[in-house]
Amino acid sequence: MSTEPSPATVPARFGVWLVGARGSVATTAIAGCAAVAAGLQPPTGMVTEAPPFTSSGLPSLSSLVFGGHDTLDCPLPKRAEHLAAGGVLPHGLPSAVHAELAAADREIRPGGPLHGDTTRSAEEWIETFAADIRDFVHRQDLAGAVVVNVASTEPAPTDGILPPSSLYAAAALRAGCPYVNFTPSTGLHHPALAPLAESSGLPYAGRDGKTGQTLLRSVLGPMFAQRALTVRAWSGTNLLGGGDGAALADPAAAAAKNAGKERVLADTLGAAPQGEVHIDDVPALGDWKTAWDHIAFDGFLGARMVLQTTWQGCDSALAAPLVLDLARLLLRARAVGLTGPRPELGFYFKDPDGDASSALGEQYAALMDFAARLRDGA
Template sequence: MWLIGARGSVATTAVAGCAAMSAGLHPPTGLVTETPPFSGSGLPALSSLVFGGHDTVECPLPKRAEHLAAGGVLPHGLPAAVHAELAAADTEIRPGGPLPGDSRTDDELISAFAAEIRAFAHRRRLARVVVINVASTEPAPGDDERLPPSSLYAAAALRAGAPYANFTPSTGLHHPALTDLAVTSRLPFAGRDGKTGQTLLRSVLGPMFAQRALAVRAWSGTNLLGGGDGAALADPGAAAAKNAGKERVLADTLGTAPEGEVHIDDVPSLGDWKTAWDHIAFDGFLGTRMTLQTTWQGCDSALAAPLILDLARLLARAHEAGLSGPRPELAFYFKDPDPGASSALPDQHTALLTFAARLRDAA
């Protein structure tokens, strides 16, 4: 796994968690790929995963894990128990970019990033590398002719021959300049913006209202979050990119976009924890007006980490099986899935299990 944002909370939690599960210290709670339907699908073992990545920060993974344990994200004592695995992964993290003053062209940056991914595979004698973007959300691209950083990394992944997933709302492969590369790479890639909390609930509740013929009049929400995501999403451009996926799920599952919007507030004291509140106004029989309110409180890193481990294993197996192009079967994990996928979670889960059976047949 080559992680973009490799020293962030999600990446650190994934590395520490994978080491803990491989050592038998914790059960694989939250990993869908460790449930019975995936048995025999040929997925790489958790113990076979090797980690590296790009990041622009210098805090080493063992120290980052200590900070997460102090904040209650990782279990007390886990950073010490898996220190060797965290330190080994940290030696494989390379400076990201572009940093201020970097004069390299987009193509030069892509070539440099791709070379580092290929060198990682060669150095560690890996069968394949899967690149997953878990960096902080970037603002939606403007009129700048330069590719945004997320698209530089996405292009580098494909140039290096690595399957790719974008777990952030950032542009990634969804840039018109990369359309041809995505097609000609003959590599599997998936989605945009991981679905961990509020939108997960929306993808369940939206179909419920539609299936029961209840008319949703308005759907409003508020997100309170801290950490790197809270700081990044304080930027209106980044928040708009994030909210687009949340709104798309409602429009797709309800058949129309209801009134209301999502507000995102940066609360630094929350750290990696977040609270998401939704207020849903709907009409029942004979126009009877009713409401449903939901509150989701969770740790985003602990919710996201097992999902990116799932995605890495599934994309690695898809690559081994000779599959290429967008993988709508992995919509279960994304707010903004690839074309052809339903936005309703039950339909997405069915498609994922069908995909597992396909991989099992190809094993």
């Protein structure tokens, strides 16, 4: 009998391919994953690091390998330094996780198409992106990968042509990867991609991550409905800077963003109240956002009352833990054989898949049931 020790089992590694990989959300997610995995920071904001998900078989944070597409060329370590200077990342964290940021940066490939670029057909772009993802999985010897869109919001298409977000979504499925649309952009919701989504045999989720104002609306809307209080009007204003502020200065992009906010109120209140959401680009705010809501409602005997809320936060720090949650959840869903849209993940989105409830309490209950399914192997 041989007395030689058996070779150690190498833990499986999983890829997270980020569309918009050099943006604020992606950079924060990559740096945050490395910091939490190393014990440098607590997993604040990560639902998947709390029971019952800790027993659901999710990939560990230390097993995640990052890459992605982007049209920008600012290296991730430098981008992280900018975020630390703006107070988004803790002071000194970019240096502490420099190796992980540099490794992820080496796995970023050129994105596209840029506005007006007609040098390649949609099919050529899709195959190029899919080849990049397949090469990443092969080169890194990964057990699987998930694609998450965290790029800037694009206007809704009006000409039938596949927008960039849909090209990336199609490439993800072609490469055999689950897909998450964390943006309001079209992604897999384009009618031309319905056959591909249905036949892919892959799980996917989206769209538009719910991080601040709409998160609050998904709590307050059901409160008014459950207390039989009539909401007459609900108006809101968002002040933000950074890449999102610049992108949402485009009225068409802002309209795509606001559609999810309006759906939450219509779903939870039974009808859309009067009022609109206005988005103002204030470059001086950088990655920080202020959101105001003014809610006019009627009480007993028609008594008129008002609730006003103010939400001030950092979108990148709010979004990054959700991106990590969703990446791990979709990787596990793929491993246990789940396919198609995952309405159980509506907890994370303004515009969840299917007929999922927009009320946060109901969404959380569905998410807990999903955790049990993942634990039991679906």
